[in-house]
Amino acid sequence: MKKKWLLGILILVLGLLLVACGGDTASDEEPAAEADTPAAETTEDEAVADSAESETMDDETMDDEAMMDGDYPDIEPVRIALVMPSTTTDLAWSQSMYDSLKQLQDHYGADNFEIAFTENMFNVTDAAAAIRDYAESGYNLVIAHGAQYGTSLFEIAPDFPETSFAWGTTTNTGEEEGVTNVFAYEPRAEQGGYVQGVLAAHMTEAGIIGLVGPVDAGDAKLHVDGFTAGVRDTDPDIQMNISFTGSFGDTALAAEAANTHLQAGADVLTGSSQQVVGAIGVANEAKVPWLGIQADQSPAGEDVVVSTILYDWVPTLLEMITSNQAGEYGGRVLQLTLANHGQVFLYDEDLPADAVEAALAAEQGIIDGTIEIVADPRN
Amino acid sequence: MNGELTTIAIILGIIHQGIRLATPYLFAALGETFSQRSGVLNLGVEGIMLMGAFFSFYVASETGNLWLALLAAIIIGVLMGLFMAVVSITFQAEQGISGIGLYLFGLGMSSLLFKTMIGSVTGITGFSELQFCVTDSFCLADIPVLGEIFFSHSILTYGAFLLVPISVWLLKRTTWGLKVRSVGQNPEAADSVGVSVNRARYAAVILGSALAGIAGASLSISLLNVFQENMINGIGFIAVALVYFGGWSPVGVMFGALLFSTISALQLWGQVLGLNISSNISVMLPYILTIVALAIPFRRAAQPAALTKPFSRGEN
């Protein structure tokens, strides 16, 4: 009898848990309908809206964007699969790619532009299975959105010569190994970083800038290199405090790192990777401006995210798609630069005008090639 | 080096941060203390914290009411605790393993719910730092040195530290605490005087889990004000170790929590000050420290004798 009672409790617990999530989903009915068309869409819209806002600030940027928008080439129907280490909602690396895909889908329509994605493929074995599966299911372009997928990719690609594969951050298309259908892509994060550095140097009054990085590698490293150079070239007296948390996902530690920077006197903060949501939260609390990178991070701190280098993968993706449809399945290295609009700046209206001007000048300088980014060696 | 950053400022910063960071450790570890004192090793704290963090964040972002959010964390903590209790007390499952199961369940469920119910990472306004303003112009937080260290934390941080004497009182001075201590030490003896061993353990595990829920909430609606998948990142496991570290006493646990949080703060400051310590080493440090502490012999005496041992009367 006692056991029945306990069994009852067990069922009750499960039931409650279910009700807990079920009830919420139910109450969420209308937005939950987008479970199929994930919620990130709203973020996307905001991002677009946001950029539209900032564009009013600067005609040049607006012109470029506008030109871009009208520049969608005609393409054959295409099916694209994305395998990513993080999630479509990480406010960083993975989300930036996903957002760009969604943008293209919105333009071409779901019938002509099919997207499939797999999240949380931290484990390379699983990712490899997913990549192979997508290729077998006839996707035209399979994007392995992480440097760790390279080894697997070069094993799989030769089995599907008519399918294009892409991976980054890298410049290795596997040519040496005789692979011909792999694109490599690489955001030149130091460019955006440099511009942000210039911006930050103009914004700081205390003369101290705090940077929260994940690990000193890859994209994040380039960003730090560029940022530091930008600050230094603007005002060598400004102190850069850099801390790496040692992981991409340790939100709590990132938040504390931001706190530390604040206590150490920093009045402008920046950082990269999905963990920075914690740090943005701290910035939000302290009302200290935050400079974002990769995806639009304003949802994590509406008021303080004053500028973002948005990774806009649209040009890169279009490049790959058209190339694929022209029968060239890979072998090219594609870079996201300021010049090719792979990196787009979003500026908040409230930013001091001189800072924005200096930043825009830096942008132009990099595009023109008049500014050469020289990274200081860091110990 | 900027001249404004004095040594004192650094030390103050480290202490202030150490106190702040101790909050989740304290809630979770004090909760686990109750559980272990009653003889149940709840290794699922991490999973409960994740669920607590998620639910409080969700409620906060939906209603904007932080107290309701905290309540949500407590409720989900109680439910998870009940689940753990049924499995490990009634069904007498191996506690180390059922805890891992609970952790994975919490990890999976919190991520799943986050994906389906929130979808993207957003910020909320969480519990803000209390200022203790005496007048409009003067707040205790403005007191130099002391104010910065002691009077500028969120209410949950104060709650965590207030929980230390409360825990001592509950364990030492109440009939319930006496029952909890006894069933963890000698359940047969407690049973023989009419104490329901399982009921006392259920209560301790559920209370502990509710506190773990609050610990999760302290991250998502007070310290960080965001939710992210797997955001607890091992704090729950350290909290379990802290109980051993603190010799099963709330005060010991508090010092352990402070030690750990201060090490984290030190590491962050080390980087800011340009001291080149690898973050990997400093992240490792608390774990190594725990193992060393566990190996110190005098602590063993304090271990509840019936820890991890399910109780049955020999019947059935």
Next chain:
Amino acid sequence: MSEKSNLLPSGLERIESLQMRGIVKRFPGVLASDHVDFDVKAGEIHALLGENGAGKSTLMKILYGLYQPDEGEIILNGRPITINSPTDSLEYGIGMIHQHFMLVDNITVAENVALGMKSSRGFRLDLDVVSARIEELAEKYGLQVNPRAIISKLAVGQRQRVEIVKALYRGAALLVLDEPTAVLTPQEVDDVFVIFRQMAADGHALIFISHKLDEIFALTDRVSVLRDGRMVGTVNTADVTKADLANMMVGREVLLERVRPPSQLGDVRLKMDQVNVVNDDGQRTLKDFSLEVHSGEIVGVAGISGNGQRSLARTIAGLRAVESGKIWLDGRDVTGLSPAEMFNSGLSYIPEERMHDGVVKDFSVAENMILQDYIRAPFSKGIFLDFKTIEQHAGQLISDFRVKTPSQETPAKNLSGGNIQKLILARELAREPRFLIAAQPTRGVDIGATEYIHNQLLQQRANGLATLLISEDLDEVKALSDRIVVLFGGEIMGIVNSDEVTTEELGLMMAGERRMEMPQATA
């Protein structure tokens, strides 16, 4: 004894009568209580007598609410009651003092007493109130108890007093005493008997569980005898003799003197010289212990439980370190050897806690038969076990020692206590030891198995085995041993020839009141 008042001195309502009727309790594979009737009245001390396994504890655990009976009823003051848990029994005024103390040892006396009780301050503990009441009770019954002492710091006798105070505090009008004297010295026994008598005089009802006939005669008014789960009968203590009770308990004439044929003493097998042993708590458990055991001789070790017997056996077996002194086996210095080395040197050891130390319960009978020798030929070749030999060996022993088991694959836990003991005996004797320690070889074993084990020990003696027999059963020690070593507080009170010593003399020595030395065995 005031018959009029319905109240005890402590203000409790007394239990005029309590009856248990037709109690049946089944356990996996055994009928522990078989339609037992039992009753007790206010003001009496009623003994419950029986061998180990006769069902005494089961019956009392049912009364105390720890077990639920499968059939039967309990009637209190004429009203049928159900007792589902200790809480219920306490409510009815039934208390119990367990054989193993039920005390939480890292908290204070007062906390132990307060545990499970309602506090006068609700949720808050009222230890000061409890302490005052404890002192009051202690004074009333002449018990010396410090409410603030931590249990782990108290001596055994003091812990017993705490148990009594605990029961009184809880208002036990009826008190079950489960072998309360097993761990006490004779003086302590006398002291608690005074307390028990006073309690009875005050109107408490007491149930006294024991298998010590002397104590039953010294203390009780009536005796009920249990055997194999059945009630043999209830008699007035004054109306019977020890022999009567013994017969009731065992079910047939008990041979008080087993025929022990003379045997040939051989050379010295075991020699211990000035051995001192300290246990984990830092207490000295053996003091200057010296002894020689010869081939063809059984030396018995007598003493009240906890006086160094366990330490003696474990020290010889290498399980406990020797602090000073030397041990020789067959003339070879074996001091400080590991258990494995001792087994290799010709030692066999029947441990006192058979389920705990003697067998691996989940191993099959065959696997248990090679517990020490699995690593040696013929049971292993290289690192591999030789199953053919192991099976043959097990089969041989099962038939030789009449171990009742469905098969040799059966897990040991499915065997009865007696058969497990036979299994251990078989294993130990089949090793052809030079020297055997037999610790409590017949404790909790039925009469048939006891007899079998005794005969085996005597036969091995005739074959020249040197045996150290450790037993709390004086009759057994006297019947089997050639010489008897009496231990008290880890010290030898004397080594006597068993045929020349009386039980009274042994008793005095066991109580530490007398030393005797008789000539060593003559070869």
Next chain:
Amino acid sequence: MNRRWSDRLIDNLLYPLAAVLLAFLFGAVILLLQGVNPLEAYSSMVTGAFGSKNGLADTLVKAVPLMLVGLGIAIAFRGGVINIGAEGQLIVGALFTTWIGVQLGEQLPGAIAIILGLVGGALAGGVWGGISGYLKAKMDVNEILSTVMLNAIAIQIAFLLLRGPMIDPAELAAGTNIPHSARLPKTTDMPRFTDLAQMLGITGGADEVGIGGYLGEIYNVLVQPSRLHSGFIFAVIMAILVYIFLWRTTIGYRIRAVGLNRHASRYAGMNVPRTIVLSMTLSGMFAGLAGAVEILGLHHRMFEPTAVSAGYGFTGIVVALFGKLHPLGIIPSSILFGGLLVGGDKMQRAMQVPQVLTVAIVGLIILFVVSTDYLVRRRQNRRLSAEPDSLTTPDEPASPSITSAEVSA
């Protein structure tokens, strides 16, 4: 009394299956709430894991580390210790194997380098597990805690090495510094099934041989190119060896005896602390071996440690429990859970159901499986009551709980 086969079936199969079913039922409700048809989702899971050549191959690929880790966990369990540290042991094993492969792979013939790598991985994992064993045996440190701590330490050590001395020189040259090692020389790749088939002279696919349908898929797994590598055969052989080790050797006998009753083992002259260290070391060795095989057979380089261990240390616990801690039971159990993980990913791709649902389900399976142990024990007791022949004495003093002080004495 020999338990009847039907009882065994119920105890060993029915209860665990019921536990799994219950967990999936929970998952089904969640799926329903998300508007996904659970039948469709689960069928995509099953076909994804077992329906095709690639699915099958991936399932078996995943079964390899699960099987090896599960074997290690079973050994620890049999020895009376609980190893929650397989994650860390696997990482340490993978690290050391990588180091061996990168350093010596060029100089040595492939086969020897592979063997060295396997041995090295096992040794490293063994040392990592042995630490916990030693701490438990000599210092009475709870092994559950120390293994959890050592997991975290192993992850940090891996990062430290992968960002420092073991980083791929190409990464340094490119300035991207991604923390992964250089690729091991190709000669150290454990042969894939298709390579083995070619060695045996079998080249044709199922179509050519004329095997159709599902059997054809199975045939193709064996001969056609896939990621399935010889580590699977290795793991199965290991399972058989562990079975022989535990039940046919003296050391196995000792480990089981100590695991079941430390007191009796000590009484019988066994060195209990040493056996505990041994059980934990062996357990760690198998986790380390899993790491080694993952590197040599699959990844061919070391990268993010948690991506290499991928939760196998935890899932391995379920695998071991589900296999009833029996080496031969662990073979099907690991394939089943390999399929669950692969199918879970497939379900994500097919139905866009977050893959984390699988994590939650695995957690529930653990909770339910450990709970059924109690029901099994109760059933067995009840059966005993019904069999009056097998007598036990109820008045036997309850055996005091094992105090570790006595173990270390």
